Structure formats: C-alpha cells, structure tokens
Amino acid sequence: MPGMDEETAELVFSVREDSRRTAVLSHLANGAKTVRDGSDTAVNANAKALLSAFVDDGLVDRDGDTYALTDFGERVHEYATRDWNPSNKGTKRAATFETLADCEWHCSACELPSSQPAKDIQMLRKEGFEFVQNTGQGQGDYRHCETCADTTFHRKLKYPFPTQKSITRQEMPNSFKRRVRDHYDQRDAFDGSAPSTTLEVDHRVPEVRWDESESFDYDSMSDEEIESHFQILTRTHNLLKSRKCESCVESGERPAFMEIEYYYEGDAKYDEDVGCVGCGWYNPHEWRAALQAEIDG
Numbered sequence: 402m403p404g405m406d407e408e409t410a411e412l413v414f415s416v417r418e419d420s421r422r423t424a425v426l427s428h429l430a431n432g433a434k435t436v437r438d439g440s441d442t443a444v445n446a447n448a449k450a451l452l453s454a455f456v457d458d459g460l461v462d463r464d465g466d467t468y469a470l471t472d473f474g475e476r477v478h479e480y481a482t483r484d485w486n487p488s489n490k491g492t493k494r495a496a497t498f499e500t501l502a503d504c505e506w507h508c509s510a511c512e513l514p515s516s517q518p519a520k521d522i523q524m525l526r527k528e529g530f531e532f533v534q535n536t537g538q539g540q541g542d543y544r545h546c547e548t549c550a551d552t553t554f555h556r557k558l559k560y561p562f563p564t565q566k567s568i569t570r571q572e573m574p575n576s577f578k579r580r581v582r583d584h585y586d587q588r589d590a591f592d593g594s595a596p597s598t599t600l601e602v603d604h605r606v607p608e609v610r611w612d613e614s615e616s617f618d619y620d621s622m623s624d625e626e627i628e629s630h631f632q633i634l635t636r637t638h639n640l641l642k643s644r645k646c647e648s649c650v651e652s653g654e655r656p657a658f659m660e661i662e663y664y665y666e667g668d669a670k671y672d673e674d675v676g677c678v679g680c681g682w683y684n685p686h687e688w689r690a691a692l693q694a695e696i697d698g
Contacts, residue, residue, distance in 0.1 A: 409477075410564045412458060414504075417481040417561070425451050426470065426478040429461065433469035485562045487528045497521045501558040508546040509651060510553045519647035522556060523609040529563030532556060543653070554651055570608065571615040577622070578602045581631050584624060590632035590685045591659070600633040605683050606676070607646035632684070642682050655680045658688060665691035 405413075416422045425448060428434060436449055452468050455461035460474035470478065486502070488495035493515045500507055500514070509518045522532065522540050532540035544555045581602045588595050590603075617630070634642065645656045653671050655664065658681020662669065665688055666679030681688035 404566045405564050410560050413477050413480045413562065414560050416477060421447070422451055422455075423481055425455070426460065426474065427482060429468060429470045430475070430478050433467050435466045436468065437466055480562050483562070487525070494521050494524065498525065501525075501556060502561040504558050504561060506542070506544055506555045506557045508544075508549060508553045508555050509541070511546060511548045513556065517647060518556070519609055519650040522650070523647075525558075526565075526611075527568045527608075529565040529567050531559040531564050533559050540650070554653065566614070568611050569614040571617060571619075573602065574619055577619040581627055582633055584627055585633050588633070589635050589638060591634060591638045594635075596635055598635065601636060601639045603632050603634045603639050603642065605630055605632060607643065609646055609650045610677060628686075632686070645682050649680075656682065658682055658685065661692075663688070663692055 416426065436452065452461055452463070455474065456463050456468075459471060460477055461468050462471050486495055486498045488498060496514045497518065498521075500512060507513060513521070515521045526532070526540065533542070534540060541554050541556045543552050545551070546553045546555070582600055585600075586595070587600060589600060649655050649671055655667075655669050655671055657663075657669075661681070663681070664679040667675035668679075677683035679688075
C-alpha cells in the first residue's frame with residue numbers, strides 16, 4: 402500500500418505487534434470462518450472480540466456467524482506478516498534493516514553494521530520506508546549513546562514496512578547529457594579542468610537528500626533549469642562529492658568545500674529550511690562567485 406496514510410500505517414503496525422491479532426487474520430487468510438454465537442469458551446470469546454474490532458476497522462466482513470477478510474484486510478494481513486527486508490540475507494545492508502526493524506533508536510556509530518549507514522538509509526527510503534525526524538537535521542536525531550559515551554547521530558525506523566511511494570531516479574537521455582556537458586564547455590565544476598575522459602552529469606541535490614521521485618521534462622528544460630539542477634564532474638570528483646554528502650546526512654554538518662570553511666548561505670550546520678544551498682559541494686559555481694565577491698569587498 403504505497404503512500405498509505407498514518408492511520409492505516411498505525412493499524413498495520415498494531416496488528417503486526419500483536420501475535421493474537423496476526424493469528425486471527427492469518428486464520429481468515431485461508432478462507433472464511435464460522436464462529437457460533439452459542440460457543441462460550443474463553444478462546445472463542447476472545448476471537449469474537451478481535452473479530453468485532455476487525456469488522457469496525459474494515460478488515461473483516463461479517464455475514465451472520467461467518468467472517469471473511471475484506472480486500473483491505475488482505476492487504477493489512479500481508480503488510481503485518483511479510484518480511485519486508487529489501488536486501489539480500491547475509492549482507493550488511495540486510496543486517497542494518499534487521500537492527501532498525503524494532504523501530505527503536507539506534508546509534509549510527511556503534512549499532513548499525515554498515516560503514517556507510519547514510520547510503521543504507523537512502524536505499525531504504527527509496528524503497529518507501531519512513532524514518533523518524535526530530536531535529537530538522539534529516540532522517541534521525543542526535544541522542545546520547547551509552548556505548549559511545551557521547552552524543553551521536555541515531556536512526557529510528559518509523560514502521561518495519563514501506564509506507565511511502567518508492568523514490569525513483571529518471572533515466573537521463575544521452576542527448577540531454579551531451580547538452581549539459583556542452584553547456585558547461587566540458588569543464589569540471591570543481592576545478593574547471595577539461596579532462597579527456599567523459600564528465601558525468603551530477604545532480605546538485607544528492608540522492609541521499611531526495612524526498613520524492615524525479616519528474617524532469619528533459620526535452621523542454623531551459624539553460625537556467627540546467628544550471629539550477631545539474632553540474633558536470635569527473636568520476637573521482639563525483640565519488641568525492643557523494644562521500645561528503647553522505648557524511649553531511651550522517652552528521653548534520655556540511656563539510657567544508659576543498660577544506661575552505663565558507664558557505665554563501667547558511668553555515669556549517671545543515672538546516673532543512675536552507676537545504677544544500679550555500680554549500681560548495683552543491684554549487685561550486687555560486688560558491689566561488691560569492692567568495693570572490695567577499696574578497697573583492
């Protein structure tokens with residue numbers, strides 16, 4: 402149920418966390434069942450109470466003494482019983498999900514097994530999983546870690562199943578890539594060099610910061626829109642930027658561009674109201690121009 406509302410997500414979560422409710426839905430998933438009113442056993446009384454609640458929630462239809470799952474109930478049952486780990490078993494990414502699946506706070510520094518937890522969080526968000534956001538710093542919160550004996554960045558999965566639409570990346574036409582490279586005169590955005598290797602078209606806002614899927618109209622995009630959304634980088638610089646952006650997501654601190662502590666908007670602390678704007682990794686063209694203007698007085 403991609404794009405489910407919070408009320409539905411809470412209902413699924415409550416069923417998933419209650420083995421009795423899950424068992425009743427699983428029993429009905431095999432076909433309609435009859436519960437006689439004349440049966441006074443404690444088991445039947447408990448089942449009837451749960452069934453009555455399910456009828457009220459729209460998960461179950463009742464016809465006399467017969468109960469059957471509705472279409473909505475079938476979907477809730479699937480979400481409440483399925484293993485939603487999207488990664489291959491035995492991988493660090495799968496282990497990261499298994500750690501987060503209890504929907505409690507976990508320290509990125511000592512509890513999450515991956516060396517690049519921000520990348521794992523990005524992939525989970527692309528699959529439609531939600532994370533609790535408390536500070537405006539991104540997908541997590543700064544909390545005290547007893548193990549680290551320090552304040553570290555923590556993650557908390559909101560639900561152990563996907564609730565949002567997947568965040569997808571559009572396929573970029575080769576003709577558009579050529580246009581972007583030509584627009585920037587085949588020069589790397591970081592150092593202005595024109596290497597013999599093909600430069601990569603890079604999104605200014607890194608994928609780890611996306612909240613929704615791409616929806617560009619590449620055919621009609623203006624030069625101004627190109628400059629707003631894209632730049633070109635060598636493979637090495639593109640990978641460097643990715644690591645810096647992942648570090649920003651993880652720490653909430655915007656890394657200095659080329660070791661120079663300067664931001665043309667905002668400061669070193671990531672602010673969701675400002676976003677990536679002001680950071681040299683986001684737009685080295687604007688960064689250099691603003692810094693030069695300050696130097697020139």
